[in-house]
Amino acid sequence: MALTTKLAILGGGPAGLTAAIYAARGQLNPIVIEGVSSGGQLMTTSEVENFPGFPDGVQGPELMENMRKQALRFGTVFVSENAHTVRLGSRPFAIVTDAQEILAETLIITTGARSRSIGIASERTLMGRGVSVCATCDGFFFRGKDVAVVGGGDAAMEEAVFLTRFAKSVTVIHRRDKFRASPIMLKRAQDNAKIKFVLDSVVEEILDGGSGKVKGVRLKNIKTGDLSELTLDGIFVAIGHEPNTSLFKGQLELTERGFIKATETATSIPGVFAAGDVQDEKYKQAITASGAGCMAALNAQWFLDEHDQPAETPADAKVVAAQSTAKESTPPTNDAGTSTSSVVPPALATSTASSP
Ligand code: NAP
Secondary structure: OOEEEEEEEEOOOHHHHHHHHHHHHOOOOOEEEOOOOOOHHHHHOOEEOOOOOOOOOEEHHHHHHHHHHHHHHOOOEEEOOOEEEEEOOOOOEEEEEOOOEEEEEEEEEOOOEEEOOOOOHHHHHOEOOOEEOOHHHHHHHHOOOEEEEEOOOHHHHHHHHHHOOOOOEEEEEOOOOOOOOOHHHHHHHHOOOOEEEEOOEEEEEEEOOOOOOOOEEEEEEOOOOOEEEEEOOEEEEOOOEEEOOHHHOOOOOEOOOOOEOOEOOEOOOOOEEEOHHHHOOOOOOHHHHHHHHHHHHHHHHHHHHHOOOOOOOOOOOOOOOHHHHHHHOOOOOOOOOOOHHHHOOHHHHHHHHHOO
């Protein structure tokens, strides 16, 4: 028997968990299909200093665990399996994992994006130890240090300029001598006295000198084959992002770069919403993902108010990995009576929920 629900949330990062907290408090009994490794990109982040509410910072995994507990508290059910197929042709939408099929009246997609990586082993082992994929998140830790940014697009230029607020020097390492970055962003970087460029070069190895922390890089000039070393304290990889949208190709409208096209979280299919990095090519922050997750949950609630079809979660349904954690949760409640969702008139929702 398929598991049925008013709302399924695909993905368990900040967007998915925030959507779950709002939807659970709104009595939607959401099911979060969080995958076998939950939590999203923050699970591989150490200190998070820019998420409001944590004056002393918080570890990424701890932040995600707290969000998950908060979602559980209001009755969210977690399915710790990967979805391999999604059918969005008609409602209820179907999400299929290896073990079961989930039929959902509404769906919030929060499958995220992953930073492209250079693809060398030392990049992985030194991630969070001087290797970063987010200058906004980690730039602060490199005050007075020498850092590099890899990439030749707008993101690399933006990160390089941003990093000059903290770093002593910033070296942009780019594999060509032509840039994908827009002229204005490139000029801003070129005009900055702290920024220098190493072109036609790729990072062959990130060096730690046995310390477990970034100490430099070995570069290869791809035109001459020459090898050189650069002493560094940090390296920021800014070579683009890949959205996790393969499940939705041919079903939902995507942007040129493969992100989900969404307007105020509403996708091209009514009743399907998207939040977080999977639909965000610009901001890509945990807090903006959480904000979008909140918007998506409210939109799903308003959509259901308009197109209501009650669906219950069968008690005997097989919910893998939910049993132990569900015991920790308390039943859904609206005891505070202050849910934002409950005070917003459904009429407001119509345009948001139904626009493509
Ligand atoms: P992007 O435009 O795709 O640029 C990626 C860069 O990384 C390219 O220079 C590319 O080199 C390089 N690269 C890719 N794979 C690599 C590899 N394996 N090794 C070394 N270098 C590699 O990505 P983005 O800079 O993240 O920008 C994404 C989108 O967001 C763009 O539309 C951009 O305009 C936009 N954006 C806008 C702003 C802004 O306006 N403030 C800021 C950031 C991003 P090649 O050039 O040789 O392919």
